[in-house]
Amino acid sequence: MESVLQSLLEVARNPAPAVTAWKQGTNGKVIGWLPIYVPEELIHAAGALPVSLWGGSTEIARADAHLQGFACSVVRSVLEYGLKGTYNMVDGFIFPSTCDHIQNTSDIWAAVFPGRPKFDLVYPANRQSKASAAYLERLFTGLQEWLAALTGSAASEGRLRESIGIYNHYRALSAELAALRSSRPECMSDLEFSLITKSALFLEKTEYNRRLAELLPWLARRTVRPRPKVRLVATGIMAEPQGILQVIDELGGAVVADDLALGARILRAPADETLPPLSALVDRHLRLGPCSTLYDCRKERGSHLLGLAARHNADGVLFLSMKFCEAEDFDYPVLKAELEAAGLPLLLLEVEQQMSALGQVRTRLQAFLEILAQGAGR
Ligand code: SF4
Helix, strand or coil, X not given: CHHHHHHHHHHHHCCHHHHHHHXXXXXXXXXXXXXXXXXXXXXXXXXXXXXXXXXXXXXXCCHHHCCCCCCCHHHHHHHHHHHHCCCCCCCEEEEECCCHHHHHHHHHHHHHCCCCCEEEECCCCCCCCCCHHHHHHHHHHHHHXXXXXXXXXXXXXXXXXXXXXXXXXXXXXXXXXXXXXXXXHHHCCHHHXXXXXXXXXXXXXHHHHHHHHHHHHHHHHCCCCCCCCEEEEEEECCCCCCHHHHXXXXXXXXXXXXXXXXXXXXXXXXXXXXXXXXXXXXXXHHHCCCCCCCCCCCCCHHHHHHHHHHHCCCCEEEEEEECCCHHHHHHHHHHHHHHHHHCCCEEEEEECCCCCCCHHHHHHHHHHHHHHHHHHCC
């Protein structure tokens, strides 16, 4: 089982060999999608491999010639990887209308890579509108047609049903992994959890499901660290740079639940398999949330975090604020007020993927965890 675990960690650290091997083995197309929400099932049903492009810790050299310095590190590193040729094996790109930064990058991408197929997935701003479902159905049909033209294979209703089942199984297994992290955090480090979750973004999901299903019983019996003194809920776009997770681990803490975009958010809401397949994907999108990038006048993120902390017996919340991410910045004051009113400690840490020095982060985390440990009495 150790080799299965290591294979997943390796895919997350260096996805290119796994993606290239899939492409060579199947002669299929690779479709890259940017954060946060894309109905991957449509790509899977078209016989292509969906891979998720969330940037990385690469040094930004060429992208700054095209993007302003105050663009977030996700879009800057995605463009950098594109310019460096890291995505040369990717046949088509999907840009969801997540935020201004991704929408602007989509336009820049078209100018920089005019010959590379791209689809703009422009979501309805207001998901509470009655027109949203019909609009989404047309949008997803357009995506299906684009995929069919690119792959040369139109997904039948049966194939889409099958893909929806595979993705629901993926979400169920991921929920088991998340439950294990909370009930026995000593069985894997926070970094291992994060990398296992991330590896799913580059593997064909039947294959990922097989490996994760094998791994879960073994992980449940494994012990790699003492029981944590402090239990945290992490929220934000992603827990990167991943050195932050190692610092938490070293300080005797553990993330026992999360509300990260590159984490629990994309794994929420199984598709309803009793609905016609396209309607099931539309319905799923309408049920996603709470998320800073999805308009929701009810502002439920604060209560969602309070619920997570209560269910997972967490001592505090860590808000990993991606530098220059306006969507997340707008949510922060609202949820800070709600968490303070409920007496749940909160630490805001500003992060970006290119951060290398973690000294300040360590100092602030240490102080936060010491205060929480006194209260937790573990
Ligand atoms: S981190 Fe924020 S600003 Fe950057 S791509 Fe994601 S949602 Fe957009």
